[in-house]
Amino acid sequence: MIKRSTLRAQIASALRDEILAGRLPAGSHFTVKEIAEQYGVSATPVREALVDLAAQGLLDVEQHRGFRVHEFTIDDYRAMVKARMVVLDGLFHGYFADDGPVPMLTLDDAVLASVRRRAEAAVRAARAGDLDVLIGYDLRYWRELGDVIGNRYICDFLDRLRVQCWVFSVPCLRAERDLANRLWSGHRELVDAVERDDAEATQRLVTDYHQHALALAEKPMRSGP
Template sequence: MGHLKQTNLITAQERLRDQVAHALRAALISGELRPGEVYSAPGLAADFGISATPVREAMLDLAREGLVEPVRNKGFRVTEVNERDLDQYTEIRTLIEVPTVGRITRSAPREELEALRPVAEEIVSAAREHDLIGYLEADRRFHLTLLGLAGNERLVEAVGELRKRSRLYGLTALDESGELLPSAEEHLELLDLMLAGDVEGAEACMTRHLGHVRSLWAEGRTERGKQHPKSALGAG
């Protein structure tokens, strides 16, 4: 029984660590945690209302993903992504996702594509309701589930990693300006083209969508330079 209790405790700690890591990624994407700023594990833990240990472990996970970097005796600095990085991430995603979408359009059963419609509608609804976390989560599920129809798990992992590293900046400002909704609606357009069997149209839509996302990055960085919102999670 003692071993079982210990195992349950470890599982609970790992789950908390994963939950904190997820919350921190969302804060990075939404702009609550700002590039270049240093945050301490105790400071963030106080905002979460938990001990510093799972926060520190979660930050180490993010460091391995390249999202933050340790700062000795201070905490973790949110890494900044420059324009060259963003261009290269977009180029790689385009090389992977555009032809994959074309292949899926040719081969995927209609019912598997149609099953993605509720997720695409969820993205649009979240954008309309200014639910940034819901928007990002639904967007992630749509893209990775769609790519998963190609049957290549490693491809999905690679794109998932690129998405983490090429996070959106200043999403709050973009949401307030109404710029997110057009990008959200492109998911429904893409799905309709794929269901119609329009390979060329689907590839063109995906190319345009990734370019749109890249422009959101650029605009988000500009807005981030103009505004200095206080982080809801708190700085160290």
């Protein structure tokens, strides 16, 4: 028998994926009963999962009506990217402090190998314009890289911002006819720079990552010929 806490997490994860993929678009309204019937489970773990997603900023609670997928504005997106920029830059600055970075070789080789696998998969997906695959690998890549060089509280905050940024940008990106050229693909270069303790290259790549994200809000998204 599946524990309620596990079921709650599974439902929250499944719904988050639906929101990230745009299959539950911004403004979509639903009730606990509707989701419970959809997944064939009781209302309690569904309600708990929806409350968890609301706490992550992905859902709005509508009094006596249910839940609605939160609508992020372009100003929200810019603010989230800039907040992510400040925190991520601080994270890398702390790693490359005056007393030197924590040597990567002291880490479990399996940890670094996992980050590199995520990087390779993310790069392939970005260059192929495969948005659905990219999102999953991109989130896991940044989470694992953050765990390598930071602490879990900062990583939790950055992960939340990154999810919210994807939720805003996915509908715009899906309308883009040249998607492969609009997706950042510096994952492998960045982990290589961090591994060799190259602060200058790391800063350059992280700056490019920030600028690429902000450019999505500045350049018009085009569809069609």
